[in-house]
Amino acid sequence: MVEPLEQIAGKKLDLDLLKQVVANSKKTSQLWSQCLEINMNQPAPWTFFDSCIHMGPAVVMRGMESANSYYVELLKELQEKVRSGAAAVDGEKHRLFWAGMPVWGKIGSMSKTFGSLKANVVASTYCSSWVFDDLDAERPFESMGKVYSELYIAGSAERKARVLQQFFDQFKIDGVIYHDAWTCPFCNESRYGMPVRLNAKNGLPYIVIDGDLNDLRCFSEEQSRTKIEALMEELEGI
Amino acid sequence: MDGVCLGVDVGSTYCKAAVLNDKRELTGYHIVRSGVSFEQAAEVAAKTSLSMAGHALADVTACVSTGYGRENVPFRNNTISEISCHSKAAFAKYKSKLILLDIGGQDNKVVQLDDKGKRVNFIMNRKCAAGTGAFLEEMAMRLGIRMDDMDRYARAADKIVELGSFCTVFAGTEILGKIREGETVSNLVKGVFYSVIKRISAMAKLEGKVVMTGGVAANNPYIVEMMREMAGCEVLLPTHPQLFGAIGAALYASEPVTSGSGRS
Numbered sequence: 001m002v003e004p005l006e007q008i009a010g011k012k013l014d015l016d017l018l019k020q021v022v023a024n025s026k027k028t029s030q031l032w033s034q035c036l037e038i039n040m041n042q043p044a045p046w047t048f049f050d051s052c053i054h055m056g057p058a059v060v061m062r063g064m065e066s067a068n069s070y071y072v073e074l075l076k077e078l079q080e081k082v083r084s085g086a087a088a089v090d091g092e093k094h095r096l097f098w099a100g101m102p103v104w105g106k107i108g109s110m111s112k113t114f115g116s117l118k119a120n121v122v123a124s125t126y127c128s129s130w131v132f133d134d135l136d137a138e139r140p141f142e143s144m145g146k147v148y149s150e151l152y153i154a155g156s157a158e159r160k161a162r163v164l165q166q167f168f169d170q171f172k173i174d175g176v177i178y179h180d181a182w183t184c185p186f187c188n189e190s191r192y193g194m195p196v197r198l199n200a201k202n203g204l205p206y207i208v209i210d211g212d213l214n215d216l217r218c219f220s221e222e223q224s225r226t227k228i229e230a231l232m233e234e235l236e237g238i
Numbered sequence: 239m240d241g242v243c244l245g246v247d248v249g250s251t252y253c254k255a256a257v258l259n260d261k262r263e264l265t266g267y268h269i270v271r272s273g274v275s276f277e278q279a280a281e282v283a284a285k286t287s288l289s290m291a292g293h294a295l296a297d298v299t300a301c302v303s304t305g306y307g308r309e310n311v312p313f314r315n316n317t318i319s320e321i322s323c324h325s326k327a328a329f330a331k332y333k334s335k336l337i338l339l340d341i342g343g344q345d346n347k348v349v350q351l352d353d354k355g356k357r358v359n360f361i362m363n364r365k366c367a368a369g370t371g372a373f374l375e376e377m378a379m380r381l382g383i384r385m386d387d388m389d390r391y392a393r394a395a396d397k398i399v400e401l402g403s404f405c406t407v408f409a410g411t412e413i414l415g416k417i418r419e420g421e422t423v424s425n426l427v428k429g430v431f432y433s434v435i436k437r438i439s440a441m442a443k444l445e446g447k448v449v450m451t452g453g454v455a456a457n458n459p460y461i462v463e464m465m466r467e468m469a470g471c472e473v474l475l476p477t478h479p480q481l482f483g484a485i486g487a488a489l490y491a492s493e494p495v496t497s498g499s500g501r502s
Contacts, residue, residue, distance in 0.1 A: 226321065230360060234322075238490075
């Protein structure tokens, strides 16, 4: 690929620079991963909805020093919150997992809805999609090939189920929200019976919210709220 | 809890109220169109049902509201989702493992309860109101008949005219085509009922004891008969199918602690 890309770019590949960028990307990835894993603490210091905002640098600035500086600061702040016992949701009662993409146009209202119900969505498949443990500056091409072909969303249903269960265990999840995003069938764990199969194994209550990442015509605020409240009631044994 | 317990279910189309006495017996109820003011509909339903039970609003010990407009009931003590309220009423009545099919004005719910009344699973339709009361309303309009007469028409049918789409818009267009082809209104109405049944049957595997609630089942008992035939399992229609949400809410109101979604 190097030769045609050099022709398109009109300049030669600087292999040392590529290695540096891959090394920086790995650092970004590690810092981002630490920021997400901090929510294994109880109470969790931030929410899935917060991490949707803060994942920006990991997505579009990966490989830049500024992205790493951003996450160094963020991690410090989150660690301080854990030390002081500050909870993102006061009186955190329920720890939830978000499977699938966010409803981007509704992350604010959703955050408030869950907060008002003393529930925190502490982890997700989506925000963790920008964690690439196997990047290797000494093998930039091979390692990039490896991490991008091993992306969570590119995996089989069996692998996805295993990864989801790991999340549920590590983050001490009480219930799961599957978002059936109409226009994104790949980053979508609500289809082909996945929620039913996982529930049969682990007994975790779940709901499926119909919606979309962008097209809010596919999303019903009222129906979603009813489902969320019903899930909370189930968790409280009502 | 002693006293008068009130449940108000403010649905998208109808507002229902149920009053229970201290023995948890239904002593009053009322159903009114939700209209454009949920507050007003809730008040009318509550006051009329309380009057039927020989009480006034001031006598109410506790009130729980549910349904789309659950937060528009000014005199509520608590709100609980309609999923929980329907489940509560269904288990209180049947005390066994069951599947509840609720067909409302705008949405369908399928709730599975275990033999202890615990919710095993619940599914609601998508945002689209296909296969709900709104679908029937639109089809009645297309056929130029009153909704109240749909059950009578369906019973008179000699066959089902199967519709190819659940979508209200597409089904409406399809019906126009069938009318042009000379199909009878009765056969078309039966086809519309069949479409509703197929839609809700596709949401979950129906087995064991199935209980149908909601306004569609209440006003069109023939749908229940058709469902019974199609599902091949026990399909029950309670005495007050449309009141299950309100009765469940009143049952929650009768309990000492009704934490619920608790935004009151």
